[in-house]
Amino acid sequence: MMTEQEVDQDGLAELEELPGGARAALEAVLMVIDQPATSEELAAGLNVTVAVVEDLLEDLQREYSGYTVKAPDVDAVGFAVASTAPRGFELRNVAGGWRIYSRSDFADIVGRFVLEGQTTRLTQAALETLAVIAYRQPVSRARVSAIRGVNVDSVVRTLTQRGLIEDSGTDPESGAVLYRTTSYFLERMGIGSVAELPQLSPHLPGLEGIEEYYDASRM
Numbered sequence: 001m002m003t004e005q006e007v008d009q010d011g012l013a014e015l016e017e018l019p020g021g022a023r024a025a026l027e028a029v030l031m032v033i034d035q036p037a038t039s040e041e042l043a044a045g046l047n048v049t050v051a052v053v054e055d056l057l058e059d060l061q062r063e064y065s066g067y068t069v070k071a072p073d074v075d076a077v078g079f080a081v082a083s084t085a086p087r088g089f090e091l092r093n094v095a096g097g098w099r100i101y102s103r104s105d106f107a108d109i110v111g112r113f114v115l116e117g118q119t120t121r122l123t124q125a126a127l128e129t130l131a132v133i134a135y136r137q138p139v140s141r142a143r144v145s146a147i148r149g150v151n152v153d154s155v156v157r158t159l160t161q162r163g164l165i166e167d168s169g170t171d172p173e174s175g176a177v178l179y180r181t182t183s184y185f186l187e188r189m190g191i192g193s194v195a196e197l198p199q200l201s202p203h204l205p206g207l208e209g210i211e212e213y214y215d216a217s218r219m
Contacts, residue, residue: 011047022048026056036097057098061091064100122162129155130164134185134197138168138178164188 015022025046029037037045043053066086090103102110122130129152132144144152156179159165168180181194191197 012052015046015048022046022052023056023059026053027060030060030091030098030100033099036093036095036099038097042098057091057093063087064090122158123155125150125152126155126158130159130181130185133159133165133179134181134194137180137194139180140171140174140176140178142176144179 012022015025018025020027026042029042029045039050039053039057042057043050046053064087066084086103088103088106089100091098092101094101128148129144132147133139136143136147141152141156144156156165160179163182163184165179165185166182168178170177186192186194189197
């Protein structure tokens with residue numbers, strides 16, 4: 001049975017063969033997680049010890065804050081190298097785990113960007129998907145895909161992020177997540193309920209006979 005030190009050495013050796021080594025590997029993981037990860041979880045994912053991960057986390061945290069070397073080494077390399085401009089993001093230890101966040105100094109800029117992004121026009125694919133959901137709600141992604149003939153996963157995520165659709169529970173037979181339009185959708189449409197939508201459903205492709213087509217791949 002391999003000891004912890006042997007696992008550490010093997011894991012580090014494997015990571016050091018990658019561009020940027022273990023440091024870059026940890027950074028890559030931190031960039032994709034959607035919730036804080038503990039040192040133990042990160043160590044297990046990289047196949048190294050917790051001590052190694054914690055050292056790397058400290059190095060990244062200092063780098064993002066504008067310091068490229070640890071304090072004891074400052075005199076050796078000079079202040080110009082030790083202190084650089086901080087990044088627009090930072091590494092925080094929040095809720096018992098580590099995650100990369102945009103720096104709080106830029107909260108106003110980030111907020112403005114996000115809000116302006118909400119006002120951009122929907123693509124044709126998003127409009128078609130939204131129309132199907134509006135007329136067939138509550139409806140699953142699989143059914144929407146069957147009607148449109150294309151994968152709609154990314155479009156559904158966009159519509160959810162825009163606040164136009166929301167989770168409406170699950171299908172009792174298949175367990176698939178169902179979606180419906182939101183009150184914000186009604187507000188944007190200027191109507192009080194979906195019953196006031198224009199009678200366009202007969203013109204949406206594939207609505208007739210969709211039950212037979214969809215039952216073959218019901219999810």
